[in-house]
Amino acid sequence: MDNITNYSAFTLMEPKGSKSYRNIYFTCFLFLYVMILFLNIWLCVIIVVKRALHEPMYIFLCNLCINGVYGATGFYPKVLHDLMLDSYVIPSYMCALQAFVIYCSVMCDYCTLAVMAYDRHVAICRPLDYHSKFTCIMLLVFCWTIPLITMLIGILLSNRLVLCKNHIDKLYCDNWSIVKLSCESTVTNNIYGLICISFYFGLFVIITVSYVKLIIACKASLECRKKFWQTCVPHICSLINFTIAMLFDMMYNRYGSSDFPVDLRNFLALEIIIVPPIVNPLIYGLKLTEVRKRVLKPCSNIQKNL
Numbered sequence: 001m002d003n004i005t006n007y008s009a010f011t012l013m014e015p016k017g018s019k020s021y022r023n024i025y026f027t028c029f030l031f032l033y034v035m036i037l038f039l040n041i042w043l044c045v046i047i048v049v050k051r052a053l054h055e056p057m058y059i060f061l062c063n064l065c066i067n068g069v070y071g072a073t074g075f076y077p078k079v080l081h082d083l084m085l086d087s088y089v090i091p092s093y094m095c096a097l098q099a100f101v102i103y104c105s106v107m108c109d110y111c112t113l114a115v116m117a118y119d120r121h122v123a124i125c126r127p128l129d130y131h132s133k134f135t136c137i138m139l140l141v142f143c144w145t146i147p148l149i150t151m152l153i154g155i156l157l158s159n160r161l162v163l164c165k166n167h168i169d170k171l172y173c174d175n176w177s178i179v180k181l182s183c184e185s186t187v188t189n190n191i192y193g194l195i196c197i198s199f200y201f202g203l204f205v206i207i208t209v210s211y212v213k214l215i216i217a218c219k220a221s222l223e224c225r226k227k228f229w230q231t232c233v234p235h236i237c238s239l240i241n242f243t244i245a246m247l248f249d250m251m252y253n254r255y256g257s258s259d260f261p262v263d264l265r266n267f268l269a270l271e272i273i274i275v276p277p278i279v280n281p282l283i284y285g286l287k288l289t290e291v292r293k294r295v296l297k298p299c300s301n302i303q304k305n306l
Helices: 018-049 054-087 091-123 132-159 177-180 187-219 220-233 231-253 260-289 287-306
Strands: 009-012 090-091
Touching: 009 091, 018 054, 018 220, 018 260, 054 132, 054 260, 090 091, 091 132, 091 177, 091 187, 091 231, 091 260, 132 177, 132 187, 177 187, 187 231, 231 260
Parallel strands: none
Antiparallel strands: 009 090
């Protein structure tokens, strides 16, 4: 059995073939990070500047983009630093901070998607009861407060554990990987984790019920069906992608086997960080008519001037 030690640093998994392909990995991750920053910040600026987009749906979309930048910043600078120095070590306090930022962002994404589902349900099924400014602010507070408190408690519970290993078999830190390094009982952490999973499963049920009601309500009107197709389909695509990635991450962290193919495991672990911040601004920017017109307008002006 390993010695019980208070480790001051953890080692992270090296990317496969990092010695040979380090420059290629670095270029790819840098490109992804720049793209995430550009797409999300551009969409946020358009929503903030254009008064016509100062509606709850677009405000929640802006929140989704801000959160995408926040989560990506918890991952990309560290992995780029590791690839540059070819050193995959992280101090324990930075590991806790990275786990907090990444998974707080993941939870905030899911809360925002739940709020957006509720927003679409009210807008289409009960337009006369559409949100006031105060309700919109309270929903945004919910999107951030629940994940921040949830992850803070999770990190504090992990911090009290005595560890006997210091290798995390991922490119980044996550709370449950830290818990698995412990030599002592993790029953409290496990129970708390299951409570959190149950809460987000509850959100998934609420989202599903909202969309079932929306589909039933939209069958009666051509205008409602058109509005559903324009505003809800991008949201459903984001939700399905995010739910699958989140479910895999939770289930593999807890019950995954070492026999699972390493390449597929790494891809699915990174998918939850890489895909949503890129896909969300793209599908919303291209599908939502008001956003698309304002995003493509600068491009049209440039073409006219050429």
